Amino acid sequence: MLNISLFRRIVIIGLVVLGLAYAMPNLFYPRVETHNDAVQAIELAGGEASEELAAQRAAWPEWLPSSLVNLGLDLRGGAHLLAEVQVEDVYEQRMDSIWQEVFPVLRESRAVVGTIRKLDTDDGTLQIRVGNTDHIEDAAELIRALAQPVMTITGTGATNFVVSHEGDVITVELSDAEKLATDDRTIQQSLEIIRRRVDEVGTREPTIQRQGEDRILIQVPGLGSADELKALIGTTARLTFQPVVSRTQDADARPGVGNVLYPSMDEEGVYYVLEDTAVVSGEDLVDAQPSFNQNGQPAVNFRFNPHGARLFGDYTSANVGSPFAIVLDEEVISAPRINEAITGGSGIISGAFTVEESNNLAVLLRAGALPAEMTFLEERTIGPELGADSIEAGELASLVAFAGVLLFMGLSYGWFGIIANVALILNVGMIFGLLSAIGATLTLPGIAGIVLTIGMAVDANVLVFERIREETKAGRGPARAIELGYEKALSAIVDANITTFLTAGILFIMGSGPVKGFAVTLGLGIITSVFTAIFVTRLMVVMWFERRRPKTLEV
Structure with a gap:
């Protein structure tokens, strides 16, 4: 039955x-979408709602479901980009980090290997000239001992770099296995950072995926134009904190060995000579939020992780009274004087910002720096x-x-x-x-x-x-x-x-x-x-x- x-x-x-x-x-897509956008805007504003936002929020009852089917790029319109990641840029950074490990080891053996000098190269290798060629093989062995194994699919014992020498020059270059691993890490990191940056601005269901070996496809429905998307994800946003050597108005000034010359962001015609090695970088940032400084001007509050807080605190403690540059993408945002040790691991970036610029800077800093530059091979704006x-x-x-x-x-x-x-x-x-x-x-x-x-x-x-x-x-x-x-x-x-x-x-x-x-x-x-x-x-x-x-x- x-x-x-x-x-x-x-x-x-x-x-x-x-x-x-x-x-x-x-069935009520525009009304519900307006309601959802208003709710999100009110949450970002800390719960404060203007009359307009309150009216938009009231366009749909709170007790009813408000989830919508997100429309893709082909239905809603939006921006489409195909970017190529310049993975070779990372090789130079890897060589710089290897040099930071190699130099102390060779310096301790200077009595044997003689003088040590790093040579300028443009082929992605590290070249070191030593004074005593009789012991150049010993110096090469010291460097080889620093090599680390690289995990590969085959499981063979590849190391992250190889060492060779000719005459009085030792050449260090990344191994093929390390280059493959570096390329993969760079693409994956770029994917994650792009995804974070796009998600920060509240776009709905973007498509961000790898294509081929070094390309990334980015499709963001509902975005106004491809230029807007490029402005959001194309900025490297590399933040560093570097010691100030001097200040000048000479754009052609020679910074000297181990130094760099960067322009001021808000002071026209002013340049700073800085030490090339940063004390702390944006990689140690854990948070950045838009705010206002004591003069009521837009600014960005930042906070370091424990590692960055320790480095920042140690340096400011040892250099009270000295200027300290905050650098964003090779431009000096500000160079305040260290009046006292900053041991709390947090601070504020002030500059000639608008409210929108401070918001965008906070987004970029929270998302992190792109590991390498991107070249946009294809861009399209698809209209609604x-x-x-x-x-x-x-x-x-x-x-x-x-x-x-x-x-x-x-x-x-x-x-x-x-x-x-x-x-x-x-x-x-x-x-x-x-x-x-x-x-x-x-x-x-x-x-x-x-x-x-x-x-x-x-x-x-x-x-x-x-x-x-x-x-x-x-x-x-x-x-x-x-x-x-x-x-x-x-x-x-x-x-x-x-x-x-x-x-x-x-x-x-x-x-x-x-x-x-x-x-x-x-x-x-x-x-x-x-x-x-x-x-x-x-x-x-x-x-x-x-x-x-x-x-x-x-x-």
């Missing part, structure tokens, strides 16, 4: 209502008009598929077909509910996945109804025919949908952005279609049967 307990009925109806409730905000055309085409395709399926089911199965059609409408609503709940991005291929799901969603109902027909022809009573129809069709339904779901999973894991969008909607559509076919339509059929108690079934 047909029997669905009260508890199961409540659970089934509750899940359907919950799915439709999460889907409902998408193109997205509107895509949405219109997708809607038309969906409506045509929907109407065709509804007509077929109604003509083929009569009243049972109408029940299946109602379940299909609920199925599509629940797909959008799930997409909204998990914050997924809907793209044009994603719409194709929904269209495919509409066609597949009735497969399970067709299997059930055909089974009911067979049982009716075999002389079964109405109740027994319905029960056996669902029982015997269950295995075929599960097998077919599991196979398709596994395919969607493989597409999601192996595919890129558009393919993933198709896989997400297809996978979610399979889940909702199986749920509606096995539980929702069965509940509707049982409730109809309990009400009408038909003597025969016309399927």
Whole structure:
């Protein structure tokens, strides 16, 4: 006999209502989007809301779900960039760090190797001239002893650099294994920093992924232009704190060995000679927030990690009364005098900032410095008009598929077909509910996945109804025919949908952005279609049967 307990009925109806409730905000997309943006702006402002923001927040009831299906670049418009990371820049930085390790070792053995001098190179190698060529092999061995093993796929004992010598010059260069590892680290770090910078400005569901060996694809829906995106992610934002040697107005002044000449950011015609080696770098920053200084001017508060706080405290303690430069991307923001030791690990950056500039600087510093420069190979701004055309085409395709399926089911199965059609409408609503709940991005291929799901969603109902027909022809009573129809069709339904779901999973894991969008909607559509076919339509059929108690079934 047909029997669905009260508890199961409540659970089934509750899940359907919950799915439709999460889907409902998408019917009022502009209003809910305005509400969400206002809520986010109020949170960033510390809870203070202007009249305009308060009105925008009130545009949608707080007690209703407000999650939306994020629209992808092809539907919403936005900015598209293809960037190439100059990984060779990192090799020079690695050589500088290796020199910091090599120099103390050679200095301790100066009595044997003689004088030590680092030579200027432009080929990414470290070259050291020693005074005593009789012991140059000993000096090379001292450097080789500093080499560290590099983890590789083959597991061979490769080291991070190799050492050779010719005449009185020792050459240190990165090994091939270290270059590969450095390239991979650089790309991964760039990906993470770009993702943080884009997320900081509150954009919805950007696509940031690696392409090839040294390229990164960046797509940000809803952003005004590619230039705006370039300004956000293209700035290196390398912050350093360096000792000041002197101040000059001569742009051609020679800084001397171990020093650099940087211009002042807010004092035109002023230059600073600084020690090349930074005391603390932005890598030791753990937080940066926009604020105002004691004069009410926009500034940025910063805070170091314990390592940076110790270095900063030790230097300021030993150099009270000396100037200290805060440098951003090779420009001196300010060069205040150290009046007392700063041991708390925090401080403030003041300069000729606007409020917007201080906000942007805080974003860049929080996200960290890009490890290498990026060259933009391709840039596009996709207007919302193109997205509107895509949405219109997708809607038309969906409506045509929907109407065709509804007509077929109604003509083929009569009243049972109408029940299946109602379940299909609920199925599509629940797909959008799930997409909204998990914050997924809907793209044009994603719409194709929904269209495919509409066609597949009735497969399970067709299997059930055909089974009911067979049982009716075999002389079964109405109740027994319905029960056996669902029982015997269950295995075929599960097998077919599991196979398709596994395919969607493989597409999601192996595919890129558009393919993933198709896989997400297809996978979610399979889940909702199986749920509606096995539980929702069965509940509707049982409730109809309990009400009408038909003597025969016309399927």
